[in-house]
Amino acid sequence: MEKNYVITVITPTYNRAHTLNRVYESLQKQSFKRFRWIIMDDGSTDSTSQLVHRYKNENIIPIEYYKGKNRHKFITVFEGIKKVKTPYFVIIDSDDSWPEDSFEILYQEVSKIKNQDQYIGVIGHSADTEGNLIGNLFPGNGFTGSILEMRYKYQVKGDKNGIFITKSYLRELDKFDYSIYENKxxxxxxxxxxxxxxxxxxxxxxxxxxxxxxKDDDDSASVSNTRWKGKNIFGLREGYKAMLNNYSYQLFSYPKTLLRNLIGFQFYSFLNKKSLASNISSIKNPIIKLMSVFTLPFSYAYYLKNKHS
Structure with a gap:
């Protein structure tokens, strides 16, 4: 009889046959076994397909494998999430590993949430391969709130990850047009x-x-080593714009964050050769729009100093 799966693991991958075993071995060791694995191949040209075929033949973990054209991780992940049929899902990068009790911990925590329609998920910490915490702890014994509060009220730094509630996530994803980021x-x-x-x-x-x-410092295929280069500056501008437009008035509680994101948005706008009119019109909040006029000289001076670095 098929297991009652409650978690789907989504792994986006591109030319990562040399690291994918890390994920596979990590999944086999999980103490919590009620999960499936979706591998989203973003157009790999290495031996990824043969490797996954071997995994499937071993029949240790139920695997769905999808290979398409190269669309980049942002879009590939969303395409994978839309295939999820379980109540919860996690996203594991193609070069990560997870401690043996990760799924057990996350499932226990998310299962305690009564009003799940009001939640997006449960987030925990990352550690390096030596066991050192990346960043710092959440306040107290943890808390319930927003990512904005976590980062800027409590000043929590470091890479975080966790489990998502499928119904809540898909409800918001259905409203989001990510096709505009194709080939960006x-x-x-x-x-x-x-x-x-x-x-x-x-x-x-x-x-x-x-x-x-x-970390894989020497891996040229790692997104961590390429995200600041070339055409990726488009995405960096979009990130700053999203902060300004989505949080909008909420950012006034964090003036330093507001100013940093405004200057960052203008800096990457200059790098993307966007016009002054385009910069101003891209900002929705009228007060932030007005502020952008006054910060523009500082942003331009910063651009002149750092555009070739």
Missing amino acids: GYIPQNVFFTTYDSLGLKTKFINKVIRIYH
Whole structure:
């Protein structure tokens, strides 16, 4: 009889046959077994398909494998999420590993949430391969609130990850047109998560390590090593714009964050050769729009100093 699966694992991958075993071995070791694995191949030209075929033949984990053209991770992940049929899902990058009790911890925590329509998921911490926490802990024993509060009220730094509630996530994703980012290079996650976080969907933050981050400094295929280059500057502009437009008036509680995002948006607008009119019209909030006029000289001076760095 087929297991009663409750979690779907989504792994976007592009030419990562040399690291995908890390994920596979990590999944086999999970103490919680009620999960499926969706591998979204973003047009790999290496031996990824043969590797996944071997995984499927081993029949240890139920695997769905989809290979399409190269569309970049931002879009590929969303295409994978739309295939989820379980109540919950996690996103595991193609070069990550997760501690053996990660799924068990996350499922226990998300199962405690009564009014799940008001929540997007449960987020925990990442550690490096030596076991050191990346960033810092959430306040107290963890808290329930927004990503904006987590980052800027409580000043929590570091890479975080967790489990998402499928129904809530898909409800917001159905409203979001990500097709406009086709062939646009790297797009930061906040372009989407600021949309639901700003609406008041809650996140439960727990002080548990649920992900192991592998830096892979010498890996030219790693997004972490390429996101600041070339056409990816388009996505960086979109990230700053999303912060300004989605959080809007909420940012007035965090003036330094507001100013930093405004200057960042203008800096990457200059790098993208956007016109002054385009810069101003892209901002929805009238007060922030007015502020952009006054910060423009500072942003331009910063651009002149740093455009070749």
